[in-house]
Amino acid sequence: MDIIANGKDIILHQPDFDLDMTLDCGQAFRWERLSPVVYTGFAGKRPLTIEQRDDSTFVFKDTSMDDMAFWADYFDLERDYGSIKERFSEDEVLSRACKYGHGIRILKQDREETLLSFIISQNNNIPRIKLIISRLCALYGGFPTACEMRDADEDTLAPLKAGFRTRYLLDCIRRINSGETELDAISLMDSESAAKELMKIKGVGAKVAACTLLFGFQRLEVCPVDVWIRRVLEKCYPNGLPPCTKDFEGIAQQYLFYYFRGRDEELTP
DNA sequence: TTCCAGGCGTATC
Protein backbone atom coordinates (compact mmCIF):
# COMPACT_ATOMS: atom_id res chain seq x y z
CA MET A 1 0.00 0.00 0.00
CA ASP A 2 1.43 3.34 -1.09
CA ILE A 3 -0.49 6.49 -0.14
CA ILE A 4 0.19 10.08 -1.16
CA ALA A 5 -1.87 13.16 -0.23
CA ASN A 6 -2.64 15.34 -3.23
CA GLY A 7 -4.59 18.44 -2.22
CA LYS A 8 -7.99 17.25 -1.02
CA ASP A 9 -7.49 13.85 -2.63
CA ILE A 10 -5.47 10.78 -1.76
CA ILE A 11 -3.52 8.90 -4.41
CA LEU A 12 -3.14 5.19 -3.76
CA HIS A 13 -0.86 2.76 -5.53
CA GLN A 14 -2.11 -0.76 -4.92
CA PRO A 15 -1.71 -4.02 -6.82
CA ASP A 16 -4.42 -6.71 -7.01
CA PHE A 17 -7.19 -4.14 -6.90
CA ASP A 18 -9.83 -3.24 -9.49
CA LEU A 19 -12.94 -1.18 -8.88
CA ASP A 20 -15.23 -2.98 -11.32
CA MET A 21 -14.21 -6.37 -9.99
CA THR A 22 -14.39 -5.47 -6.30
CA LEU A 23 -17.48 -3.27 -6.28
CA ASP A 24 -19.55 -5.14 -8.84
CA CYS A 25 -18.89 -8.77 -7.93
CA GLY A 26 -22.02 -9.22 -5.83
CA GLN A 27 -20.58 -8.66 -2.36
CA ALA A 28 -21.76 -5.04 -1.94
CA PHE A 29 -24.91 -3.50 -3.36
CA ARG A 30 -24.57 0.20 -2.72
CA TRP A 31 -21.78 1.30 -5.10
CA GLU A 32 -22.81 3.20 -8.20
CA ARG A 33 -20.74 3.07 -11.38
CA LEU A 34 -20.57 6.70 -12.58
CA SER A 35 -18.25 5.82 -15.47
CA PRO A 36 -16.09 2.85 -16.41
CA VAL A 37 -13.46 4.07 -13.94
CA VAL A 38 -15.39 6.04 -11.31
CA TYR A 39 -17.53 4.68 -8.50
CA THR A 40 -19.41 6.48 -5.78
CA GLY A 41 -21.03 5.00 -2.74
CA PHE A 42 -21.03 4.51 0.98
CA ALA A 43 -19.70 2.36 3.73
CA GLY A 44 -22.11 2.87 6.58
CA LYS A 45 -22.92 6.57 6.36
CA ARG A 46 -19.44 7.50 5.10
CA PRO A 47 -19.44 8.60 1.45
CA LEU A 48 -16.69 8.07 -1.09
CA THR A 49 -16.02 8.75 -4.74
CA ILE A 50 -13.09 6.81 -6.10
CA GLU A 51 -11.43 6.80 -9.50
CA GLN A 52 -9.17 4.17 -11.02
CA ARG A 53 -6.45 5.82 -13.14
CA ASP A 54 -4.66 2.65 -14.28
CA ASP A 55 -4.02 -0.94 -13.17
CA SER A 56 -2.73 0.11 -9.78
CA THR A 57 -3.45 3.83 -9.31
CA PHE A 58 -6.52 5.08 -7.48
CA VAL A 59 -7.76 8.53 -6.51
CA PHE A 60 -9.84 8.79 -3.35
CA LYS A 61 -11.69 12.06 -3.92
CA ASP A 62 -11.94 14.63 -1.15
CA THR A 63 -10.52 12.23 1.41
CA SER A 64 -8.47 13.02 4.52
CA MET A 65 -5.70 10.81 5.90
CA ASP A 66 -8.01 9.90 8.78
CA ASP A 67 -10.72 8.84 6.35
CA MET A 68 -8.13 6.96 4.34
CA ALA A 69 -7.29 4.78 7.34
CA PHE A 70 -10.92 3.71 7.36
CA TRP A 71 -10.98 3.01 3.62
CA ALA A 72 -7.71 1.09 3.73
CA ASP A 73 -9.36 -1.21 6.23
CA TYR A 74 -12.64 -1.37 4.29
CA PHE A 75 -10.87 -2.37 1.07
CA ASP A 76 -8.62 -4.82 2.97
CA LEU A 77 -5.56 -3.12 1.49
CA GLU A 78 -3.09 -4.66 3.93
CA ARG A 79 -3.81 -8.20 2.79
CA ASP A 80 -1.55 -9.75 0.17
CA TYR A 81 -4.01 -11.04 -2.40
CA GLY A 82 -1.11 -11.75 -4.77
CA SER A 83 0.17 -14.58 -2.62
CA ILE A 84 -3.35 -15.92 -2.10
CA LYS A 85 -3.91 -16.02 -5.87
CA GLU A 86 -0.55 -17.72 -6.26
CA ARG A 87 -1.66 -20.47 -3.89
CA PHE A 88 -5.00 -20.84 -5.65
CA SER A 89 -3.28 -21.10 -9.04
CA GLU A 90 -2.13 -24.63 -8.23
CA ASP A 91 -5.65 -25.50 -9.30
CA GLU A 92 -6.40 -25.13 -13.00
CA VAL A 93 -9.98 -23.82 -12.77
CA LEU A 94 -9.16 -21.45 -9.91
CA SER A 95 -6.12 -20.24 -11.80
CA ARG A 96 -8.39 -19.11 -14.64
CA ALA A 97 -10.86 -17.55 -12.21
CA CYS A 98 -8.08 -15.63 -10.43
CA LYS A 99 -6.74 -14.28 -13.72
CA TYR A 100 -10.21 -13.21 -14.80
CA GLY A 101 -11.08 -11.54 -11.48
CA HIS A 102 -7.52 -10.57 -10.52
CA GLY A 103 -8.61 -7.30 -8.89
CA ILE A 104 -11.24 -8.71 -6.52
CA ARG A 105 -10.81 -7.93 -2.84
CA ILE A 106 -13.18 -8.95 -0.05
CA LEU A 107 -14.63 -5.79 1.48
CA LYS A 108 -14.90 -5.42 5.25
CA GLN A 109 -18.49 -4.31 5.44
CA ASP A 110 -20.73 -3.26 8.29
CA ARG A 111 -22.23 -6.31 10.01
CA GLU A 112 -25.83 -5.17 10.23
CA GLU A 113 -25.81 -3.87 6.67
CA THR A 114 -24.35 -7.13 5.40
CA LEU A 115 -26.88 -9.22 7.31
CA LEU A 116 -29.89 -7.20 6.16
CA SER A 117 -28.59 -6.95 2.59
CA PHE A 118 -28.15 -10.68 2.23
CA ILE A 119 -31.57 -11.36 3.75
CA ILE A 120 -32.86 -9.26 0.85
CA SER A 121 -30.64 -11.20 -1.58
CA GLN A 122 -32.41 -14.54 -1.20
CA ASN A 123 -34.11 -15.93 -4.30
CA ASN A 124 -33.42 -12.58 -5.94
CA ASN A 125 -31.18 -11.17 -8.67
CA ILE A 126 -28.43 -8.64 -8.16
CA PRO A 127 -30.02 -5.69 -10.00
CA ARG A 128 -33.21 -6.05 -7.95
CA ILE A 129 -31.27 -6.52 -4.70
CA LYS A 130 -29.61 -3.18 -5.42
CA LEU A 131 -32.97 -1.60 -6.21
CA ILE A 132 -34.59 -2.76 -2.96
CA ILE A 133 -31.59 -1.60 -0.93
CA SER A 134 -31.60 1.79 -2.66
CA ARG A 135 -35.29 2.16 -1.75
CA LEU A 136 -34.47 1.24 1.85
CA CYS A 137 -31.75 3.90 1.92
CA ALA A 138 -34.09 6.46 0.33
CA LEU A 139 -36.64 5.72 3.04
CA TYR A 140 -34.20 6.31 5.90
CA GLY A 141 -31.64 8.70 4.35
CA GLY A 142 -28.81 6.20 4.16
CA PHE A 143 -28.57 2.56 5.11
CA PRO A 144 -30.37 2.42 8.46
CA THR A 145 -29.19 0.62 11.55
CA ALA A 146 -31.52 -1.90 13.15
CA CYS A 147 -31.99 0.64 15.92
CA GLU A 148 -33.15 3.28 13.46
CA MET A 149 -35.67 0.78 12.09
CA ARG A 150 -36.96 -0.25 15.52
CA ASP A 151 -40.47 1.09 14.85
CA ALA A 152 -40.75 -0.32 11.34
CA ASP A 153 -43.62 -2.63 10.40
CA GLU A 154 -44.97 -4.19 7.21
CA ASP A 155 -46.52 -0.88 6.14
CA THR A 156 -43.33 1.09 6.78
CA LEU A 157 -41.32 -1.24 4.58
CA ALA A 158 -43.99 -1.74 1.90
CA PRO A 159 -42.34 0.80 -0.45
CA LEU A 160 -39.29 -1.47 -0.68
CA LYS A 161 -41.35 -4.05 -2.60
CA ALA A 162 -39.19 -6.69 -0.97
CA GLY A 163 -42.00 -9.23 -1.13
CA PHE A 164 -41.88 -12.15 1.29
CA ARG A 165 -38.50 -10.92 2.58
CA THR A 166 -40.09 -8.03 4.47
CA ARG A 167 -41.13 -10.18 7.43
CA TYR A 168 -37.61 -11.63 7.54
CA LEU A 169 -36.16 -8.11 7.75
CA LEU A 170 -38.60 -7.30 10.54
CA ASP A 171 -37.65 -10.41 12.52
CA CYS A 172 -33.96 -9.55 12.14
CA ILE A 173 -34.53 -5.96 13.28
CA ARG A 174 -36.65 -7.08 16.23
CA ARG A 175 -34.10 -9.65 17.36
CA ILE A 176 -31.19 -7.20 17.20
CA ASN A 177 -33.09 -4.53 19.11
CA SER A 178 -34.32 -6.95 21.76
CA GLY A 179 -30.83 -8.33 22.27
CA GLU A 180 -31.87 -11.85 21.27
CA THR A 181 -29.29 -11.54 18.50
CA GLU A 182 -26.02 -9.94 19.58
CA LEU A 183 -23.62 -9.31 16.72
CA ASP A 184 -20.79 -8.42 19.12
CA ALA A 185 -21.16 -11.81 20.80
CA ILE A 186 -21.40 -13.57 17.45
CA SER A 187 -18.15 -11.93 16.34
CA LEU A 188 -16.39 -13.81 19.16
CA MET A 189 -17.76 -17.23 18.24
CA ASP A 190 -16.18 -19.80 15.98
CA SER A 191 -17.69 -19.63 12.51
CA GLU A 192 -19.86 -22.71 12.91
CA SER A 193 -21.47 -21.46 16.14
CA ALA A 194 -21.77 -17.96 14.65
CA ALA A 195 -23.65 -19.32 11.64
CA LYS A 196 -25.93 -21.33 13.89
CA GLU A 197 -26.70 -18.24 15.95
CA LEU A 198 -27.41 -16.11 12.86
CA MET A 199 -29.73 -18.82 11.55
CA LYS A 200 -32.05 -18.27 14.51
CA ILE A 201 -33.23 -15.22 12.57
CA LYS A 202 -36.20 -15.96 10.29
CA GLY A 203 -35.04 -15.82 6.69
CA VAL A 204 -31.41 -16.53 7.52
CA GLY A 205 -30.30 -19.94 6.33
CA ALA A 206 -26.87 -21.39 5.64
CA LYS A 207 -26.20 -19.23 2.58
CA VAL A 208 -27.20 -15.86 4.08
CA ALA A 209 -25.32 -16.71 7.29
CA ALA A 210 -22.21 -17.58 5.27
CA CYS A 211 -22.34 -14.34 3.26
CA THR A 212 -22.80 -12.36 6.47
CA LEU A 213 -19.79 -14.04 8.07
CA LEU A 214 -17.60 -13.67 4.96
CA PHE A 215 -18.43 -10.06 4.05
CA GLY A 216 -19.41 -8.67 7.45
CA PHE A 217 -17.25 -10.61 9.90
CA GLN A 218 -14.15 -11.22 7.75
CA ARG A 219 -14.45 -14.99 8.07
CA LEU A 220 -12.46 -15.66 4.92
CA GLU A 221 -12.69 -19.42 5.39
CA VAL A 222 -16.48 -19.41 5.13
CA CYS A 223 -17.72 -20.40 1.68
CA PRO A 224 -21.27 -19.35 0.75
CA VAL A 225 -22.89 -21.80 -1.66
CA ASP A 226 -25.52 -20.22 -3.90
CA VAL A 227 -27.02 -21.54 -7.15
CA TRP A 228 -23.92 -20.54 -9.16
CA ILE A 229 -21.36 -21.94 -6.76
CA ARG A 230 -23.44 -25.12 -6.47
CA ARG A 231 -23.14 -25.56 -10.24
CA VAL A 232 -19.38 -24.87 -10.14
CA LEU A 233 -18.91 -27.41 -7.35
CA GLU A 234 -20.96 -30.04 -9.18
CA LYS A 235 -19.14 -29.54 -12.47
CA CYS A 236 -15.55 -28.86 -11.34
CA TYR A 237 -15.21 -29.90 -7.69
CA PRO A 238 -17.45 -32.88 -6.93
CA ASN A 239 -15.18 -33.68 -3.96
CA GLY A 240 -15.08 -30.11 -2.65
CA LEU A 241 -12.66 -27.22 -3.11
CA PRO A 242 -8.98 -28.21 -3.44
CA PRO A 243 -6.55 -28.10 -0.46
CA CYS A 244 -4.82 -24.95 -1.81
CA THR A 245 -7.92 -22.97 -0.76
CA LYS A 246 -7.57 -23.94 2.92
CA ASP A 247 -8.45 -21.08 5.29
CA PHE A 248 -9.53 -18.91 2.32
CA GLU A 249 -12.44 -20.85 0.82
CA GLY A 250 -14.55 -17.70 0.96
CA ILE A 251 -12.09 -15.78 -1.21
CA ALA A 252 -11.80 -18.71 -3.63
CA GLN A 253 -15.58 -18.80 -3.79
CA GLN A 254 -15.66 -15.13 -4.76
CA TYR A 255 -13.21 -15.56 -7.66
CA LEU A 256 -15.27 -18.52 -8.87
CA PHE A 257 -18.56 -16.67 -8.47
CA TYR A 258 -17.29 -13.68 -10.46
CA TYR A 259 -15.84 -15.89 -13.18
CA PHE A 260 -18.76 -18.27 -13.67
CA ARG A 261 -21.80 -16.09 -12.93
CA GLY A 262 -23.80 -15.86 -16.13
CA ARG A 263 -21.65 -18.36 -18.02
CA ASP A 264 -24.29 -21.04 -18.47
CA GLU A 265 -22.40 -22.67 -21.33
CA GLU A 266 -19.42 -23.45 -19.08
CA LEU A 267 -21.54 -25.01 -16.37
CA THR A 268 -24.02 -27.14 -18.28
CA PRO A 269 -22.64 -30.63 -18.98
C1' DT B 1 -46.44 -17.24 -20.93
C1' DT B 2 -43.00 -19.27 -18.44
C1' DC B 3 -38.71 -19.30 -16.15
C1' DC B 4 -35.35 -17.59 -13.07
C1' DA B 5 -32.86 -14.90 -9.44
C1' DG B 6 -26.09 -14.76 -4.35
C1' DG B 7 -32.79 -19.28 -0.42
C1' DC B 8 -35.58 -20.30 3.14
C1' DG B 9 -39.75 -21.94 5.92
C1' DT B 10 -42.91 -25.46 6.22
C1' DA B 11 -45.24 -29.78 5.42
C1' DT B 12 -44.65 -34.48 4.64
C1' DC B 13 -42.45 -38.75 4.53
Added chain:
DNA sequence: GATACGCATGGA
Protein backbone atom coordinates in the same frame (compact mmCIF):
# COMPACT_ATOMS: atom_id res chain seq x y z
C1' DG C 1 -32.96 -36.28 7.87
C1' DA C 2 -34.27 -35.86 3.32
C1' DT C 3 -37.20 -34.02 -0.27
C1' DA C 4 -41.01 -31.04 -2.45
C1' DC C 5 -43.25 -26.95 -2.77
C1' DG C 6 -44.71 -22.10 -2.14
C1' DC C 7 -43.18 -17.59 -1.82
C1' DA C 8 -43.26 -11.49 -3.93
C1' DT C 9 -41.36 -9.17 -7.54
C1' DG C 10 -39.77 -8.02 -12.03
C1' DG C 11 -36.72 -8.81 -16.05
C1' DA C 12 -35.61 -11.98 -19.88
